[in-house]
Amino acid sequence: MNQPYHPIACALHDELEALATLRRACRIVFRDDNDQTGVVAEVIADIFVRDREEFVRLRNGMLIRLDHIVSIDDKPFAPTCRPSFNFILSL
Numbered sequence: 001m002n003q004p005y006h007p008i009a010c011a012l013h014d015e016l017e018a019l020a021t022l023r024r025a026c027r028i029v030f031r032d033d034n035d036q037t038g039v040v041a042e043v044i045a046d047i048f049v050r051d052r053e054e055f056v057r058l059r060n061g062m063l064i065r066l067d068h069i070v071s072i073d074d075k076p077f078a079p080t081c082r083p084s085f086n087f088i089l090s091l
Helices: 010-022 085-089
Strands: 026-031 037-042 044-050 053-058 063-065 069-072
Touching (some): 010 044, 010 053, 010 069
16 A cells, blocks of 8 residues: 555644653554554554654554554544544544
8 A cells, every 4th residue: 555645634643742642542543554454552652754754653663654544542533634623623
């Protein structure tokens, strides 16, 4: 699944940073490189950029590209630069 990276909304990025700061485990649903859905419950250890793509590194070492995240703690995580007001209101 070598698709071009699509930046995520700033509000969603802020949510990831807050979760990383709190160091609490969260349930992340994501699409893997084979476009299969995966689920992991883990602490976000880092958020970083590599080759113009943004990733989270989980405490267990797993990397997930931000635009592959489907939801976090059952909140939709749409890969778009436009703010997701439904996501923001559900915080």
